[in-house]
Structures are given as C-alpha cells and as structure tokens.
Amino acid sequence: MRSEALVLPMPRIVLREETDDWAILFDPDTAATFGVNPMGVLVFRLLDGSRTVRDIVAEIRERCTDVPSDAERIVGDFLEELVTRGMAELRTPGGR
C-alpha cells in the first residue's frame, strides 16, 4: 500500500477491546472477527480519514518507542488486510 494511501474503516465495524489491550474487530453483517494487537488498535483508532499511511506511522513514532524501521510496510500490510476483509475501504484512487 502506498505511503499516501488513505484508509477509512467501514462505519459498521466494531472495535471491541478485550482484556490486556488486545481487541477484536467485528463485522456485524457477517459475524466475522479479526483479532488485533495493541499496535493494531492504535492504528485502527488513527483511521479518521485524514491521515495517510505515512501520517499514521509518524504518529506512532511520536507516541511509542522501539518502532521497527519497516513500520510503514507493517502498517500498510495491516490496512491491506482490513480492506481485503471488507472492514475498511481505500479512499485514494489507485492508492494501493
């Protein structure tokens, strides 16, 4: 996914935090769930339609320590997965 891609969660998707800061994303239309780790939770919360992949990674670097050097690829893969699962949509044409 390109650095300037904009991704927006589908409004129906529920972020449900469980114990220990892990969470699940739940699609009430299909009952599908997708487990996400604390970093995934943070990324999901940052998907407000104004932040690109690059912006999200910059925000993470500001908030967290020990962010891996390939964070942009990791975040991009995560967002790609959300789009594939129908839990989010890509807002920039050709943004992949």
Add this chain to the structure above:
Amino acid sequence: MMRACRTPRNVEICITNQCNLRCTYCSHFSSEGSGSDDLPTGEWLAFFEELNRCSVLEVVLGGGEPLLRGDLMELVNGIVTNRMRFRIQTNGLLLTLELAASLRSTGRCHQVQLSIDGSCPEVHDHFRGDGSFEGVITGLRILQKSRLPISVRVTVHKRNVDDLERIATLLLEGFGLPAFSTNSASYMGLCRQNADEVQLGVEEHSRAMEALLRLGDRYPGRILANAGPLSNARHWLDMERARKEGLDPFPDCGYLRSCGGVFSKITVRADGVIVPCVQMTHIELGRINRSDLRVLWQEHPGILSLRRRWDVPLGSFEFCRGCPYIPYCRGNCPALAYTILGVENHPSPDACLRRFLDSGGKLPRVS
C-alpha cells in the same frame, strides 16, 4: 480469578413478560420481575445506544414471547443501527412469512431459536398446550422457507423421555436440520411448582442419558447439550473414568467454575432491571438507562461475587466432603444452586454425580 471482558459481549433481554402459552415448566413465569409491565420502545432504543458504546456484539431477544411485541421490528432495527447482531427465542406460534422476510432482510439475524419437545402433538402439547405443536412446526417451515438460521432446543422431561428417538428422526431427517440441542426441565420458574409431574426422576434420567448417547453415535456432532441428561452423560462418564484410573485433575475443575457466563454476558428483565443471567433474576444489579453498564459490569459487588466463585474450592463445602470426583467436577449451575438451596455460591445438587449415584442412578453403558 479469570478476567472478565471490559464490557459484556452478549446481552440477553426479555422484551416482554407476555406470552401466548403457559408451559408447565416455563423458567420465566413466577421468577422475579415476571409480573411487571413491559418497557416502552424508547427505553430499549436508548439502551441499544449504550450497548453500541460498550461494543456489545449481540443481543438475544427473549421473553415471555418476544413476537408479541408490536414494535418488534423497530427494536430489531435499533439493534442493527447500533452495529449489533441479534437472536430471537420464540415458541414459533406467531411467525409469519412477512415477519421472517423482515428479519432476514436485516442481514443481522444470527439465529431464531424454537423449542420442540415432542415428535407429535400428544407429546409436545402435553406441557405446552393444545395446538402448540402444529404452531411450532408451521413456524419451523416458515423459517426454513425464509432461509433464516434456526436452532431447535429440546427440553427433556418425564413425558418425552421415550420420544427422543422419534424427535431426532423428525428434526434431523424429516426437517434436515444440521443439529439440535437438548437440556432438561430444571427446578426454576413454574417448574418448581410442577417438579414431580415434569422433572426426570433418577431412573428416567438414566434412560434419557442412554438414549441421547445412542443418538449422538448415530448422528455424530448433531445432538448438542450444555446442560441436561446428554451433557451430564458426557461429563459423568469422563469423571467416572478419571476416578477409576486416578487421572490428573481436569482443567478448571475442583472449583466452582461451571459457569463462565458472568465473564462475558448479562441479562435485562422485562422491567429494565439488569441481572447477571436469565436464570438469576433475583440478583438486581441496576436499571437500564439509569445505571452505567460499563461501571456496573466492572464494579458491582453482585457480579464480582459470582466471578469469585471461580476461586472457591469444592473441598471447602460440607456437601462435597470426601467426594472422589472433586478433581474432575466444576460444581454445576449457580442458578440451580440458588433455586434448590437458596445460595448461588455453592455446588448445585442438580448435576451432582455423587448424589445421582447415591440415589440409585446408573451411568449409561458405553459400547
């Protein structure tokens, strides 16, 4: 102690105290709150917004008979708008093709649960009332035609214990259902007044276990049970084998750990009072739209006390003293411990293997 979710995952609500039947073993009627007026639509809709904020995934609509509510679809749409799925527990008599089509069109109906307790009117209607078999079978056909997900529950009692094979044939072969579940009429609600007439005696319980295990072999994975004779048969055979062979303790056994419900779900009575479980309506935790559900879930002493059961060893009860099954036992349902003994945090005599054997009960033979 096992950790609870931050908020309940599943909320069961009794949307009405009205019912078009009066089944002899109904666990609803005569329980706390069952005589009150129903809440107006707006109260439930406001509550669904709170459930959305709490990221609740599923609402179970029960009663009484939920299909008696004229605003049922308005409530269902409130659930859908608030990003949840739903199930309905109904006696099936009021289902119509139009209603089934509306439920299906939401795309969020996880299941419609029907109760079918006999293979024919003589058996099914005995405790549920004349015409109820015909009504529920028509309801089942409507659900199948509408391609809604169906679950069928068979409550085993004195009058259908010898009909189980025919019930399985009807449901699994006649209707081609993938599975059905079983439990038994237990000492709750109206059943308490009619226990001798309805509940399985020790000998009938043994017969029901034999029959259901046999059917389970014939229809692998298609006869389910979380309680009642089939569930007991499966657990008790494992417990007896473990005792004989001196096996290591089973996971999560030796403590009052049978009920995990209080870690993930909660119930609301038809009068809006929040309780831990549909079977424990006497423990009042708060009221919808007045209590903060998240705070109540995390802090209410009534719910915390039920969660602390998990740390209570069975060996600490006089009831279990000297029992060789302690390392393999979880102490059974707290709601039944309450209705039978008047205290939740105690092993329930209802599914106690030692008590069953002491009363002359026989474990099923295994081939």
